[in-house]
Amino acid sequence: MPQSSNLSVTTAAVFVYGTLKRGQCRESMWPAPPATVCEGFVFGSLFGREDYPAMTGGHDRVLGECWQFEMAEMPAVLEVLDRIEGFNQAGEADLYDRVIVDVFDLRGNLLGEAYTYRYASDPLADGFVLLCAAGKETYVAWPAGA
Numbered sequence: 560m561p562q563s564s565n566l567s568v569t570t571a572a573v574f575v576y577g578t579l580k581r582g583q584c585r586e587s588m589w590p591a592p593p594a595t596v597c598e599g600f601v602f603g604s605l606f607g608r609e610d611y612p613a614m615t616g617g618h619d620r621v622l623g624e625c626w627q628f629e630m631a632e633m634p635a636v637l638e639v640l641d642r643i644e645g646f647n648q649a650g651e652a653d654l655y656d657r658v659i660v661d662v663f664d665l666r667g668n669l670l671g672e673a674y675t676y677r678y679a680s681d682p683l684a685d686g687f688v689l690l691c692a693a694g695k696e697t698y699v700a701w702p703a704g705a
Contacts, residue, residue: 571627571629571633573628573637576621576622579640588643589636593626594629598664599624599663600698602661603621603660603677606689606690608688615677619699620692625673641657660672
């Protein structure tokens with residue numbers, strides 16, 4: 560079940576797979592500097608459009624970054640990210656849901672739990688296309704080929 564910003568924070572990490580990654584257009588919108596950022600993956604299905612991606616539950620290895628923060632910073636981090644991702648905003652339907660997922664390093668070792676955002680409706684109905692691993696790649700990533 561999605562978590563609300565006013566509920567207790569249970570992890571100090573956020574997994575991102577799109578515009579909030581390093582080098583992407585929303586990288587500068589994080590409200591606090593992370594303690595660490597490492598590459599990793601979660602299990603899901605990744606969809607893409609030119610402007611941003613959408614992830615749902617699934618079995619593909621979705622490549623992204625795990626941003627680790629001090630626990631005291633997490634309420635502010637989640638408040639900003641909830642606005643960016645259109646989650647739990649008064650009077651508006653959710654664009655994304657905030658959920659907790661297991662994050663793995665690139666060797667498949669469990670790093671721990673992190674918050675991430677999953678698309679709240681059918682991505683295909685909103686003009687996204689399902690992204691698939693190409694060739695020998697074992698991960699799906701946005702933008703394609705990243």
